[in-house]
Amino acid sequence: MTDKKKLTLKDIAKALNISISTVSRALKEHPDISNDTIKLVKAYAEEHHYVPNLLAVNFRQNKSYNIGLIIPELVHHFFSSVISGVIQTANQHGYNLMICQSNEKLEDEIKVANALFTSRVDGLLISLSNETDRFEHLFQFLEDDIPVVQFDKISDKLAVPSVTVDDFHGAYKAVSHMIQKGHRKIAHIRGRLIVQNASERCKGYEKALEDHGCEQHADWIKVGKDITEEEGYTYAKELMESDNPPNAFFCITDLVALGVMKYLKDHAFKIPEDVMVMGFSNWKMAEFVTPALSSVDQPGFLIGQKATELLLESIKNDESRMAKTVVLPTTLVIRASTG
Amino acid sequence: MTDKKKLTLKDIAKALNISISTVSRALKEHPDISNDTIKLVKAYAEEHHYVPNLLAVNFRQNKSYNIGLIIPELVHHFFSSVISGVIQTANQHGYNLMICQSNEKLEDEIKVANALFTSRVDGLLISLSNETDRFEHLFQFLEDDIPVVQFDKISDKLAVPSVTVDDFHGAYKAVSHMIQKGHRKIAHIRGRLIVQNASERCKGYEKALEDHGCEQHADWIKVGKDITEEEGYTYAKELMESDNPPNAFFCITDLVALGVMKYLKDHAFKIPEDVMVMGFSNWKMAEFVTPALSSVDQPGFLIGQKATELLLESIKNDESRMAKTVVLPTTLVIRASTG
DNA sequence: AAATTTTACGCAAACGGTTGTGCAAACATT
DNA sequence: AATGTTTGCACAACCGTTTGCGTAAAATTT
Numbered sequence: 012m013t014d015k016k017k018l019t020l021k022d023i024a025k026a027l028n029i030s031i032s033t034v035s036r037a038l039k040e041h042p043d044i045s046n047d048t049i050k051l052v053k054a055y056a057e058e059h060h061y062v063p064n065l066l067a068v069n070f071r072q073n074k075s076y077n078i079g080l081i082i083p084e085l086v087h088h089f090f091s092s093v094i095s096g097v098i099q100t101a102n103q104h105g106y107n108l109m110i111c112q113s114n115e116k117l118e119d120e121i122k123v124a125n126a127l128f129t130s131r132v133d134g135l136l137i138s139l140s141n142e143t144d145r146f147e148h149l150f151q152f153l154e155d156d157i158p159v160v161q162f163d164k165i166s167d168k169l170a171v172p173s174v175t176v177d178d179f180h181g182a183y184k185a186v187s188h189m190i191q192k193g194h195r196k197i198a199h200i201r202g203r204l205i206v207q208n209a210s211e212r213c214k215g216y217e218k219a220l221e222d223h224g225c226e227q228h229a230d231w232i233k234v235g236k237d238i239t240e241e242e243g244y245t246y247a248k249e250l251m252e253s254d255n256p257p258n259a260f261f262c263i264t265d266l267v268a269l270g271v272m273k274y275l276k277d278h279a280f281k282i283p284e285d286v287m288v289m290g291f292s293n294w295k296m297a298e299f300v301t302p303a304l305s306s307v308d309q310p311g312f313l314i315g316q317k318a319t320e321l322l323l324e325s326i327k328n329d330e331s332r333m334a335k336t337v338v339l340p341t342t343l344v345i346r347a348s349t350g
Numbered sequence: 351m352t353d354k355k356k357l358t359l360k361d362i363a364k365a366l367n368i369s370i371s372t373v374s375r376a377l378k379e380h381p382d383i384s385n386d387t388i389k390l391v392k393a394y395a396e397e398h399h400y401v402p403n404l405l406a407v408n409f410r411q412n413k414s415y416n417i418g419l420i421i422p423e424l425v426h427h428f429f430s431s432v433i434s435g436v437i438q439t440a441n442q443h444g445y446n447l448m449i450c451q452s453n454e455k456l457e458d459e460i461k462v463a464n465a466l467f468t469s470r471v472d473g474l475l476i477s478l479s480n481e482t483d484r485f486e487h488l489f490q491f492l493e494d495d496i497p498v499v500q501f502d503k504i505s506d507k508l509a510v511p512s513v514t515v516d517d518f519h520g521a522y523k524a525v526s527h528m529i530q531k532g533h534r535k536i537a538h539i540r541g542r543l544i545v546q547n548a549s550e551r552c553k554g555y556e557k558a559l560e561d562h563g564c565e566q567h568a569d570w571i572k573v574g575k576d577i578t579e580e581e582g583y584t585y586a587k588e589l590m591e592s593d594n595p596p597n598a599f600f601c602i603t604d605l606v607a608l609g610v611m612k613y614l615k616d617h618a619f620k621i622p623e624d625v626m627v628m629g630f631s632n633w634k635m636a637e638f639v640t641p642a643l644s645s646v647d648q649p650g651f652l653i654g655q656k657a658t659e660l661l662l663e664s665i666k667n668d669e670s671r672m673a674k675t676v677v678l679p680t681t682l683v684i685r686a687s688t689g
Numbered sequence: 690a691a692a693t694t695t696t697a698c699g700c701a702a703a704c705g706g707t708t709g710t711g712c713a714a715a716c717a718t719t
Numbered sequence: 720a721a722t723g724t725t726t727g728c729a730c731a732a733c734c735g736t737t738t739g740c741g742t743a744a745a746a747t748t749t
Contacts, residue, residue, distance in 0.1 A: 067705035070409040296635035406735035
């Protein structure tokens with residue numbers, strides 16, 4: 012291959028018969044440099060397509076201009092929206108993104124966190140895996156003054172800024188909506204409460220029932236493990252075959268709701284007339300299933316944006332690194348499954 | 351903030367009273383260094399958590415260990431699968447990924463390509479935007495000996511290795527399947543033919559009709575512009591209201607198929623009894639719509655993996671940079687919409 | 690014992706920028 | 720005219736690692 016060397020400051024300096032430092036300063040319009048020289052240097056650089064060696068710059072500045080992102084799953088509508096927001100914001104500020112998956116496993120999370128740490132990212136964004144109950148792999152960043160921001164799946168054991176959606180009110184609005192539609196016997200299929208989102212949504216559900224004076228039964232709350240469609244199907248079956256079947260389902264996520272809908276359709280229950288179904292997250296598919304699924308929309312893109320802004324701010328100044336919480340609003344999207 | 355400096359080779363050298371170069375070599379077990387010294391250095395490095403400064407290493411090697419990825423859309427099931435494959439493969443080989451979106455616009459594609467170029471990526475993966483008909487922004491990489499690999503949306507004007515799925519046979523299999531099910535009047539809703547995938551799928555469709563001796567009508571082929579659900583709906587309406595309505599639809603993508611299904615359901619056509627519908631891409635939602643949508647599955651993860659492998663190989667040795675084509679097989683996924 | 694080879698390490702340059710400091714010339718002030 | 724100030728640039732150190740080369744000491748061969 013042709014061995015074309017990239018143009019360097021030294022080359023320009025030699026060509027114009029001035030010093031390297033003058034070239035460097037001229038390119039950034041340093042006040043010490045005369046306008047004539049600035050023009051001269053810039054013209055030459057432009058003409059010869061000078062592009063600064065970022066590797067050298069970053070090394071000198073001891074900054075990678077990389078931020079790390081750890082998410083449980085990449086192939087996921089919500090998380091890809093988040094990524095999209097992160098990328099846009101990061102790029103706007105001259106930062107690049109290094110994305111890693113934890114696959115919802117603590118082991119993998121630790122592995123990729125260490126990799127990002129050795130890569131010397133300037134900051135870290137993370138949505139914790141469901142398994143995460145230790146934080147040493149994240150503390151090492153803080154010990155090295157590398158700011159961390161958590162989003163969506165967060166923990167209060169990690170004292171860093173966080174961005175979440177208002178799961179509580181999202182759930183509250185969703186459940187209230189079904190109550191107003193006349194369906195007051197509402198079941199809830201949720202995840203384990205160690206995950207903050209699950210806990211908040213459940214609280215919102217309970218508060219709505221309470222505020223509207225609806226029946227509350229412990230066995231109307233089912234705890235999913237993997238949060239799959241199958242679980243939705245199974246629990247729907249259990250609940251609908253019980254002595255006191257509900258006439259509405261509030262599901263922790265759209266996938267579970269789909270399982271519930273499948274059971275209901277298989278057994279000739281009419282949605283929403285007989286039984287209403289509400290999801291959470293508003294996946295793309297929610298609008299395409301039949302009947303279209305009502306859901307609580309989480310602003311993924313916005314979360315990504317906001318989290319990245321917080322992180323970049325923390326990178327700039329130390330004071331921004333205190334734990335603080337940004338809570339973004341959810342939007343109730345009403346479709347056919349709740350009338 | 352506490353000003354804790356990272357441990358450097360110099361620190362280790364000073365502590366052990368040996369030279370920096372010996373430390374450097376010891377850590378990589380250079381044959382010039384005695385086993386005793388290697389052990390000594392490694393022990394010290396381990397104990398004090400030495401982590402090499404990648405910024406310095408990369409600068410010194412003049413390698414960023416970054417590869418760029420340009421895709422039309424991030425929030426998209428297929429592309430996030432691809433990304434997932436790319437990330438895994440890249441990380442396995444010590445490379446990081448810089449992801450950019452073109453939003454299907456040439457202008458954006460050029461912008462991000464330039465950004466990646468200045469970032470000095472070691473290689474570039476790209477799936478072209480639908481608008482791309484110029485290639486200067488990509489040629490600059492080749493001129494600088496930075497290898498490029500294209501996938502999915504490719505162009506033969508770009509003489510670099512490419513990875514695609516077998517759109518032709520995917521389409522052929524899909525259409526043949528419907529014919530075998532007894533639906534011989536098959537319409538096709540496709541995209542513009544300058545996009546290679548659209549062209550291949552259309553050819554596969556035509557070949558299947560021909561091989562099975564089915565009617566072929568030019569007006570059974572509709573050309574979508576944005577490839578949206580609405581277009582599917584519109585064309586389904588047009589076709590079903592025509593004098594000679596088809597009894598099957600082969601759609602260039604699942605989204606279009608959903609639009610078609612919507613029209614059919616709205617107008618009381620039975621799927622698949624009256625009219626069959628076939629999509630392409632096998633999006634997540636295909637299995638959740640009613641009736642579940644048959645589709646042609648594209649192995650996104652595999653494409654990402656393969657493309658990355660080709661790229662990394664090209665980075666390693668110049669000879670691997672010749673244009674060559676890897677074609678991955680598709681899988682026909684039969685669901686309710688085709689019986 | 691002298692000559693040769695091997696072993697094990699140190700020295701110093703290099704990568705391409707950034708930046709603090711020094712200094713001559715030009716200009717302004719008294 | 721002597722002094723002080725500003726302007727515009729050059730010098731050189733520096734970031735942390737890699738690597739070619741040189742060389743004493745040890746090991747081996749004559």
